[in-house]
Amino acid sequence: MSPLASGPQGPHILRPLLDTVLDALEKGADTRRGPLPAGGPAQVAAHLREALGDPLPDDGDDQALYSLVHAFAAGAADPADPLCTAHLHCPPLAVAAAADLAASVLNPSLDSWDQAPAASELEALVTRALADEVYPPTTHTPLTRTPTATTPDALVTTGGTESNQLALLLAREKQGNVQLVQAAGAHHSLHRAAWLLGLPEPVTVPAPAGTMDPAALDQALTALPGPPGGILVAATAGTTDAGLIDPLPEIATLCEAHGARLHVDAAYGGGLLFSDRHRPKLDGLARADTVTLDLHKLGWQPVAAGLLAVRDRDDLTALAHRADYLNAADDTETGLPDLLGRSLRTTRRPDVLKIAVTLRTLGRRGLGTLVDQVCAHAGDLADLIDRHPRFELYDRPTISTVLFRPTHATDDTVAAVRRRLLTEGRAVLGRARADDRLWFKATLLNPHTGPGDLAALLRLVEGHTAR
Numbered sequence: 001m002s003p004l005a006s007g008p009q010g011p012h013i014l015r016p017l018l019d020t021v022l023d024a025l026e027k028g029a030d031t032r033r034g035p036l037p038a039g040g041p042a043q044v045a046a047h048l049r050e051a052l053g054d055p056l057p058d059d060g061d062d063q064a065l066y067s068l069v070h071a072f073a074a075g076a077a078d079p080a081d082p083l084c085t086a087h088l089h090c091p092p093l094a095v096a097a098a099a100d101l102a103a104s105v106l107n108p109s110l111d112s113w114d115q116a117p118a119a120s121e122l123e124a125l126v127t128r129a130l131a132d133e134v135y136p137p138t139t140h141t142p143l144t145r146t147p148t149a150t151t152p153d154a155l156v157t158t159g160g161t162e163s164n165q166l167a168l169l170l171a172r173e174k175q176g177n178v179q180l181v182q183a184a185g186a187h188h189s190l191h192r193a194a195w196l197l198g199l200p201e202p203v204t205v206p207a208p209a210g211t212m213d214p215a216a217l218d219q220a221l222t223a224l225p226g227p228p229g230g231i232l233v234a235a236t237a238g239t240t241d242a243g244l245i246d247p248l249p250e251i252a253t254l255c256e257a258h259g260a261r262l263h264v265d266a267a268y269g270g271g272l273l274f275s276d277r278h279r280p281k282l283d284g285l286a287r288a289d290t291v292t293l294d295l296h297k298l299g300w301q302p303v304a305a306g307l308l309a310v311r312d313r314d315d316l317t318a319l320a321h322r323a324d325y326l327n328a329a330d331d332t333e334t335g336l337p338d339l340l341g342r343s344l345r346t347t348r349r350p351d352v353l354k355i356a357v358t359l360r361t362l363g364r365r366g367l368g369t370l371v372d373q374v375c376a377h378a379g380d381l382a383d384l385i386d387r388h389p390r391f392e393l394y395d396r397p398t399i400s401t402v403l404f405r406p407t408h409a410t411d412d413t414v415a416a417v418r419r420r421l422l423t424e425g426r427a428v429l430g431r432a433r434a435d436d437r438l439w440f441k442a443t444l445l446n447p448h449t450g451p452g453d454l455a456a457l458l459r460l461v462e463g464h465t466a467r
Contacts, residue, residue, distance in 0.1 A: 085442040088445070
């Protein structure tokens with residue numbers, strides 16, 4: 001009989017299996033020997049297929065745990081490697097990963113209290129604390145409604161995409177067939193959310209310097225027909241391509257003047273809230289009606305760890321839903337928490353546990369230190385590029401993303417060098433288009449990256465450009 005992970009025997013059963021997993025992870029990393037496997041898609045696929053064999057054999061294999069975890073690790077892109085810098089893909093904290101194991105073992109489902117008694121209370125406490133981080137108590141006055149005492153809240157989501165979709169849904173339910181207005185550099189999930197919800201095609205405002213132009217936003221809002229309140233402006237705090245932050249105070253003032261609702265996608269930049277040094281970059285954030293956060297970026301959480309913060313928790317009543325087997329009216333009336341209105345999903349794992357453990361273990365200062373470190377690393381890389389005669393820097397980093405390219409290189413060269421580095425397993429660099437040119441993108445999310453790692457990255461790019 002196959003043993004279970006939970007129950008009285010669970011810890012005893014898991015201990016040797018964890019040793020197997022850790023050994024396979026270590027050996028897999030040794031096999032990979034770099035930020036990602038060499039050989040490109042075809043070779044990685046061949047190695048994985050060889051390790052997997054028949055995905056559903058007639059008879060089981062008691063070595064499958066070791067062999068597949070080894071192959072999984074050997075074929076992974078490791079975000080903890082200093083040369084793995086392409087995406088907003090962070091190396092998770094060990095304490096968060098350990099907490100995530102407990103969530104997997106106990107397997108609560110946050111769709112009814114009787115499946116997740118402690119998890120439901122933990123989620124309520126942690127989400128409200130994070131909502132207060134976005135909306136400090138003195139700011140709890142709604143942007144587009146008559147000033148009243150309101151209470152903020154937050155929902156746990158799978159990440160920025162789900163949070164942005166929820167923000168548009170709440171705006172639609174509050175205001176009707178809302179018109180989305182966004183900048184040219186807004187995240188693609190906003191446009192997709194408008195499509196999914198049957199909203200009009202978004203109005204796109206120019207972003208000549210990579211951020212929303214307030215004058216152009218004013219013109220767009222003035223030109224839009226319809227009654228006040230039917231407009232949702234989506235600003236960004238941490239663009240995907242360059243980590244830029246829209247001018248939030250000016251945008252919020254324009255929203256107030258035009259009676260528009262404001263959403264801020266701070267999936268990347270929201271982590272700056274933990275840093276005393278960098279928090280001022282988010283001035284104006286608390287004037288938004290909704291804010292997207294994503295702690296599997298500048299929060300060092302295993303995926304998934306998204307949130308949507310709302311200025312007024314009454315907005316969440318739009319998500320209310322009844323299923324008698326999960327939240328019967330008489331159960332709710334007698335005090336059993338109703339969880340169905342906390343998400344559009346039904347079955348939900350307790351992603352809040354790893355977040356809670358991280359917040360308590362590191363505290364605001366500990367997380368702020370990590371934020372300061374990666375932002376400093378980005379500044380150091382920008383300095384190296386600025387001083388290098390063969391590289392061009394796009395701009396000083398706002399958060400922890402640096403765009404650069406070889407001087408006088410063509411776009412085709414930039415693209416080819418990036419692909420060669422990927423195929424050889426030497427470095428993982430992203431790509432971004434700015435000023436109508438293609439740039440390498442380095443997003444630094446590893447607090448342990450050192451000056452030697454940054455110099456090594458530039459040497460690799462320089463050497464491959466010269467080939």
